[in-house]
Amino acid sequence: MTTAPRNALPRIAFYAPLKPVDHPIPSGDRQMARLILRALEATAPVEVASGLRVYDGAGAPAAQAQLTAAAAAERDRLLSLYAAEPARRPALWLSYHVYYKAPDLIGSTIAGSLGIPYVVVEATRARKRLTGPWAAFAAAAETAIAAADLVLCVSARDRRAVEAYAPPGQRVAMLPPFLDLPPAVERSGPQSPPRLLTVAMMRPGDKLASYRLLAESLHFLTDQPWTLDIVGDGPAATEVAALFAPFGPRVTLHGACAPADLAGHYRNADLLVWPGLNEAFGMVYLEAQGHGVPVLAIDNAGTGTVIRNGIGGRLTGPDPQDFAAVLSALLADPPALRRLGHSARAHVEAHHGLPAAAERLRGLLTGLLS
Secondary structure: OEOOOOOOOOOEEEEOOOOOOOOOOOOHHHHHHHHHHHHHOOOOOEEEOOOOOOOOOOOOHHHHHHHHHHHHHHHHHHHHHHHHOHHHOOOEEEEEEEEOOEOOOOHHHHHHHHOOOEEEEEEOOOHHHHOOOOHHHHHHHHHHHHHOOEEEEOOHHHHHHHHHOOOOOOEEEEOOOOEOOOOOOOOOOOOOOOEEEEEOOOOOOHHHHHHHHHHHHHHHHOOOOOEEEEEOOOOOHHHHHHHHHHHHHHEEEEEOOOHHHHHHHHHHOOEEEOOOOOOOOOHHHHHHHHOOOOEEEEOOOOHHHOOEEOEEEEEEOOOHHHHHHHHHHHHOOHHHHHHHHHHHHHHHHHHOEHHHHHHHHHHHHHHHHO
16 A cells, blocks of 8 residues: 655654554544555655554463564565565554564564664553463563664653653654544533433443443442443453443444544534543543543543543543542533533644644655755
8 A cells, every 4th residue: 555645754663563454344543554555645655565564462472483484574565666666665664563462573673674764653561471371472572672772652652652661863753643544513502301422332341440440430320320332342242241230221222334434423413422441542532532522531641632621521540439520520510521522622722633744744754864
């Protein structure tokens, strides 16, 4: 996949080891990868260098060894390609989302071989994983991140970890998460009963824990009027359905939705409710706010990256009672919900829109390309 150049600057190679841009399953990672491609177009011609997915979610050394071998073959293929077709030789390599479960086993080595700058967007350093079932992948992630000329972090938490172990001369900067905003739509205000919305994949781990916390919170609010639409699917769908079955028709599970249908859910919602336990940041929060829908989440380093408490959303403490208390107050105060919705759209336009991100990325990369 090659995008059309918008100027005469040299070519950028793009790679997303965790989830390629053409992966069939939608997620925040895939969406962010596609958005970075669009932002890069403002700087130079961009080519997706590889679609090899390097991801081990189970901590299986044998699987890691197989993926390492596949990555070595992919490196050989690309180096041969660039030698045979010099016009496709990149002047900079950028990889998106590198961490111990999905290290970049391709980009840093190729950049070193070609003598070109290497950039990582969203790097997570987890040195405690250098022992245990992910040891090999964690070491590879650390090596790749250390090799980067520039690391762009999406959260302050990641930046602190990257800077703590940065080698001499490595540049570290922030690139706040961003999205392509939908057209602004005038909203009439909260419905009666208020319509809550959750959009999240259904998988074991933090996602299922967030669903569980949400269900426990709603049990405190059965005497208040509300309905909940849940959009999402995944291997934990049966467990999620069981969590919300006690609420009967107040909760509707819609499964996975196409983007057009998802936009409709946002337009119909009064409040997005998603705890977001251990979220890196959560694209869903930006999407909701972009549609003028306020959001409610647990306060942590990731959610705080895209939610300003009291401006476009509310952040709560980490247990169901905290979450329920804030949700209860919002349900009982329609004018407050309306004000949060208005500020949500303005907040995202000012701080997380695609044009601003493209300009920032252009400024950060131009010096490396010159």
